[in-house]
Amino acid sequence: MSRSSKKGPYINERLLGRIMKLKSGDKTILKTWDRASTITPEMVGFTIGVHNGKTHVPVYVIENMVGHRLGEFSPTTKFVRHGGKMQKELETKQAETAKAAAAAVQTAVAPTPKK
Numbered sequence: 001m002s003r004s005s006k007k008g009p010y011i012n013e014r015l016l017g018r019i020m021k022l023k024s025g026d027k028t029i030l031k032t033w034d035r036a037s038t039i040t041p042e043m044v045g046f047t048i049g050v051h052n053g054k055t056h057v058p059v060y061v062i063e064n065m066v067g068h069r070l071g072e073f074s075p076t077t078k079f080v081r082h083g084g085k086m087q088k089e090l091e092t093k094q095a096e097t098a099k100a101a102a103a104a105v106q107t108a109v110a111p112t113p114k115k
Contacts, residue, residue, distance in 0.1 A: 009040075009067075010036055011037055011040055012037040015032050016043075029047045030048050031049040032051065032070065036070075036071060038069055039070060041066055044065075045061065046060075047060045047061070059074060
């Protein structure tokens with residue numbers, strides 16, 4: 001459920017104040033645990049370390065992110081692949097074809113010795 005339009009978007013005032021103090025060219029990563037804070041136009045161009053429950057994931061804010069929440073760009077779970085034996089067989093076949101293709105490119109690109 002979204003926040004009431006009469007209240008306006010939730011923005012962490014302390015985080016916004018810290019961003020205002022920094023210069024736009026500064027490469028400092030601002031750490032925050034506030035995943036629910038909405039991204040504002042003032043945050044564009046800064047890198048914010050958003051906590052995912054274990055570490056701070058660096059998120060570089062661009063114009064397209066304005067209006068979204070910080071937590072959307074810091075996944076909390078790591079995807080572990082589906083499948084079992086069949087999936088492993090597919091992955092080994094793909095690895096073998098990739099290795100063969102790399103070897104073919106390597107031999108095609110290798111210069112011929114001059115006499």
